[in-house]
Amino acid sequence: MGTVEVFDGWECDISQVEGLGASKSPLSDYRDMDRFIEARSPELVREISHDQLRKNLAHREIRILHGRPTSDHFAHYAWDGRIWLKNTGGSHHFAAARYIAKRLDVRVPLMGRLRKYGINPSAVHELVEHFEVFVVPDDAEFSVAFSDAMRYAGITWLWAPMPRPCQSERAIFLPRTERRSRKAAELLREAGMPDLGAHLIGVARYPRTLST
Structure with missing residues (x-):
């Protein structure tokens, strides 16, 4: 990407x-x-x-x-x-x-x-076409509680570490094809968790350029 x-x-x-x-x-x-x-x-x-x-x-x-x-x-x-x-x-x-x-x-x-x-704009659009992507805290207490809740609800999800300087957070990927994952995305959005997918779309569309 x-x-x-x-x-x-x-x-x-x-x-x-x-x-x-x-x-x-x-x-x-x-x-x-x-x-x-x-x-x-x-x-x-x-x-x-x-x-x-x-x-x-x-x-x-x-x-x-x-x-x-x-x-x-x-x-x-x-x-x-x-x-x-x-x-x-x-x-x-x-x-x-x-x-x-x-x-x-x-x-x-x-x-x-x-x-x-x-x-890569094409890669970003392909990603958000298949997944809702959010940013959540990467501290131990939140991670354990979040993992337990997702497991209990039977929700499919993936995660990945965030690059510096956001290493204290992690990215959460929720498949758009699954109803429970879509519901989890709604709850994360209502809770005010940053929508990384929307942010990436914005960056791909309007990158902060540098003259070389």
Whole structure:
């Protein structure tokens, strides 16, 4: 259902990067990179100056700048719209450099491989033609209760893990051909569970594009 395009030598400014792929600190605890660096390494951004910007950019673990060759690369997802740096290190110094560069209004050009992830519209339409698809919590208490209820009611269903950053949820697939599964879909919709099928249709129809 997914598509991938790869572009070597793609360029952007550091300010355009809105997410990181890895860090020793919990990235998911923070709404954006600015809040991440303010909370985790405030000493790196205490001084907003060109000298402090250079010091942060000189950090060797920012491999998109210093590691040639490197597995670090950029990623863009049609359903998300943001540019991510899939890094293997240097998260704090990169976020700090970005923070300072934005406040100094200084451009910091970056170049590397870009992987663009999209959705195949035909595959999405085929999926939703056969299944109702919802997103539910993936915590143990909910999962046990949900599984027991579905089993007790004799409802056919499938599930799959959700990709990052939605790994705390799971996708539920309910066959449209079965009456009990259709009823379960109605109840999930009434309960306010996100309709993943409708969301995928929207993404396939109006993807968040990125100029390459």
